[in-house]
Amino acid sequence: MAGDVLVVAEHLRGELDDVTFELLGMGRELAGQLGGSLIAALIGGSGEMADQLGAADLVVSVGGADMSDFNPESHGAALEAVVDAKSPRAVLVSYTSMGMDLASTLAVKKGMAHAAFGTAVAGGENVTPEGGKRNITATSQLYGGKMDVVSDLGDGPCVVSVLAGSAPADAGRADGPPAAKESLPAPATAGHVRFKRLIEPEAGDVDITAQDVLVAIGRGIGSKDDVEVAEELAEALDAAVAGSRPLIDAGWLPKTRQVGKSGLKVSPKVYLALGISGAPEHIEGMKSAATIIAVNTDEQAPIFNFAHYGMKEDLFDVCEELTEAIEDR
Amino acid sequence: MNIIVLMKRVPDLVEDLEVDDTGKALDEDCVSLKLNEFDDHALEEALLLKEAGASSVTAIALDGEEVDKMLFTALAKGADRALKICHVGAPPGRPGAGEVGDYRGLAEIFAGVVREQPHDLILTGVQAADERDGQLGPMVAALLDAPCVEVVTSVEGSGGAVTVHKEFSGGLMAEYEVDLPAVLGIQAARATPRYAPVSKVRQVQNEATIETVSGSAGGGSGVSVVEMTPPETGEGAQMLESVDELVEILESKGVI
Numbered sequence: 001m002a003g004d005v006l007v008v009a010e011h012l013r014g015e016l017d018d019v020t021f022e023l024l025g026m027g028r029e030l031a032g033q034l035g036g037s038l039i040a041a042l043i044g045g046s047g048e049m050a051d052q053l054g055a056a057d058l059v060v061s062v063g064g065a066d067m068s069d070f071n072p073e074s075h076g077a078a079l080e081a082v083v084d085a086k087s088p089r090a091v092l093v094s095y096t097s098m099g100m101d102l103a104s105t106l107a108v109k110k111g112m113a114h115a116a117f118g119t120a121v122a123g124g125e126n127v128t129p130e131g132g133k134r135n136i137t138a139t140s141q142l143y144g145g146k147m148d149v150v151s152d153l154g155d156g157p158c159v160v161s162v163l164a165g166s167a168p169a170d171a172g173r174a175d176g177p178p179a180a181k182e183s184l185p186a187p188a189t190a191g192h193v194r195f196k197r198l199i200e201p202e203a204g205d206v207d208i209t210a211q212d213v214l215v216a217i218g219r220g221i222g223s224k225d226d227v228e229v230a231e232e233l234a235e236a237l238d239a240a241v242a243g244s245r246p247l248i249d250a251g252w253l254p255k256t257r258q259v260g261k262s263g264l265k266v267s268p269k270v271y272l273a274l275g276i277s278g279a280p281e282h283i284e285g286m287k288s289a290a291t292i293i294a295v296n297t298d299e300q301a302p303i304f305n306f307a308h309y310g311m312k313e314d315l316f317d318v319c320e321e322l323t324e325a326i327e328d329r
Numbered sequence: 330m331n332i333i334v335l336m337k338r339v340p341d342l343v344e345d346l347e348v349d350d351t352g353k354a355l356d357e358d359c360v361s362l363k364l365n366e367f368d369d370h371a372l373e374e375a376l377l378l379k380e381a382g383a384s385s386v387t388a389i390a391l392d393g394e395e396v397d398k399m400l401f402t403a404l405a406k407g408a409d410r411a412l413k414i415c416h417v418g419a420p421p422g423r424p425g426a427g428e429v430g431d432y433r434g435l436a437e438i439f440a441g442v443v444r445e446q447p448h449d450l451i452l453t454g455v456q457a458a459d460e461r462d463g464q465l466g467p468m469v470a471a472l473l474d475a476p477c478v479e480v481v482t483s484v485e486g487s488g489g490a491v492t493v494h495k496e497f498s499g500g501l502m503a504e505y506e507v508d509l510p511a512v513l514g515i516q517a518a519r520a521t522p523r524y525a526p527v528s529k530v531r532q533v534q535n536e537a538t539i540e541t542v543s544g545s546a547g548g549g550s551g552v553s554v555v556e557m558t559p560p561e562t563g564e565g566a567q568m569l570e571s572v573d574e575l576v577e578i579l580e581s582k583g584v585i
């Protein structure tokens with residue numbers, strides 16, 4: 001219907017991801033602004049999951065246990081079927097590994113406008129030129145978090161890919177089950193993409209999610225040999241070393257130390273970010289740390305927008321001085 | 330297996346970025362463009378596949394400043410062909426066309442060129458920092474009606490299908506088998522992208538040629554920029570002047 005908002009529920013290994021509830025909270029607000037209802041699309045989910053989506057007015061399920069493993073092709077086709085059946089004004093998809101396979105494809109196939117890297121969406125009167133249909137606007141966090149760009153998505157149907165952590169999950173949780181449930185048959189696909197198996201991460205020596213203090217290093221550390229500088233500081237602080245993705249990709253730290261979107265979510269008492277720029281994918285993993293202290297030579301680094309304390313300094317100078325200061329106590 | 334790598338340049342994020350007078354784009358004077366790092370991983374994965382027996386690797390990019398250097402570097406690293414898309418023409422008047430982050434338009438240009446080239450596997454970076462209106466890989470795939478998997482960290486195989494690893498969060502991955510032709514958005518190659526020494530690039534510059542092809546203008550996504558602003562910092566970080574202050578804070582938080 002004209003002002004309806006469709007949220008794509010995301011789940012892995014039988015559990016709904018928190019981002020689903022974040023999207024439902026955002027979707028509820030948008031549906032209110034557009035005067036429509038809130039619909040959740042649950043692809044390959046269970047009845048139990050559907051019951052947790054009570055924040056939506058309607059849950060449309062496609063497929064069940066047979067589709068529980070994410071498949072870009074079959075889940076994409078299922079989402080298109082829901083869009084065809086419900087003609088929502090806006091579709092909110094999480095900007096996650098799964099969402100990245102769905103959103104852009106849907107937008108192109110259905111000729112819908114699309115904003116990626118979304119952090120906010122609005123369908124308010126302030127953007128209406130002269131009554132009638134309301135334009136939807138979305139805010140995208142571009143350039144590694146260095147710029148916010150507001151886009152006008154026009155007055156037709158649109159897709160917004162929303163970064164995880166952009167809205168509180170609590171706003172999208174409801175006590176009871178949804179008012180209505182429907183199911184649609186799974187559409188046939190060519191079967192060009194076949195799910196084989198899940199591959200578990202290797203267990204690490206240190207569990208970075210269980211630490212009080214993390215010394216997190218980014219590409220600013222410059223070379224593998226210099227990781228030692230951070231290890232010394234971590235030892236003095238009785239902390240563990242964690243890192244941003246490029247260090248893990250370069251093999252300077254094990255995968256189990258990665259913080260962020262495709263790594264681990266951590267919430268230590270103190271998160272010391274050294275030479276990390278603060279890209280949205282990194283922020284996702286550490287923004288709930290109680291105290292964030294960032295050291296970066298670039299005053300404009302987005303990490304300073306999220307940190308409680310900052311130092312515009314060379315990380316090596318700070319590491320060395322701080323390690324000494326702690327050891328001397 | 331003929332592999333195509335789609336390459337693009339993005340602003341170097343280490344530089345200070347400023348908004349221009351229109352309030353809708355970056356001030357070009359402050360921007361230096363560099364190869365999207367994820368595209369570098371896509372090229373590396375393609376070269377690894379070639380070493381394992383794939384028949385060819387073709388790098389394709391849209392014409393622009395420093396693009397020749399980027400393509401010569403791809404050749405120096407081992408790509409067989411480099412194509413530069415020229416004469417694209419003015420974008421049609423759809424909202425968003427030609428604006429910052431008009432990747433929908435770019436996807437149409439790339440898809441048009443790819444259709445004319447032998448292609449089994451199309452690799453590109455999983456994302457770019459200015460992809461305002463969607464990810465290039467899945468958009469090209471949708472336009473070509475080919476399957477697509479994003480966030481890929483490993484591609485192996487030959488013949489009619491490849492086996493890929495797609496990353497979820499927390500290090501968890503899924504394995505898929507994907508029929509060719511297909512598009513894959515590469516997050517990280519199986520190895521750190523190789524380096525081409527300047528001397529090698531120079532040698533290639535003298536010996537090899539970049540082929541030019543013309544492209545047809547992309548359509549625009551219907552998504553126009555309203556404004557671009559540096560993010561609101563809220564409180565922002567309280568800036569510390571010395572390590573002594575840092576020690577005090579750590580003490581007050583009870584961690585030392």
Ligand SMILES: Cc1cc2nc3c(=O)[nH]c(=O)nc-3n(C[C@H](O)[C@H](O)[C@H](O)COP(=O)(O)OP(=O)(O)OC[C@H]3O[C@@H](n4cnc5c(N)ncnc54)[C@H](O)[C@@H]3O)c2cc1C
Nearest residue numbers: 218219220244245260261262263275276277282297298315
């Ligand atoms: C699907 C997907 C998932 C991703 N998942 C993650 C993830 O889980 N975790 C993650 O971290 N990233 C992830 N990324 C990557 C992310 O987009 C960024 O590329 C990455 O976070 C950047 O890491 P960085 O901050 O270390 O490097 P950069 O962005 O290169 O920043 C380096 C910083 O160091 C500073 N610096 C340099 N030298 C010094 C010095 N001597 N002293 C002090 N400061 C210095 C620079 O000013 C700069 O700010 C993901 C990307 C994608 C596409």
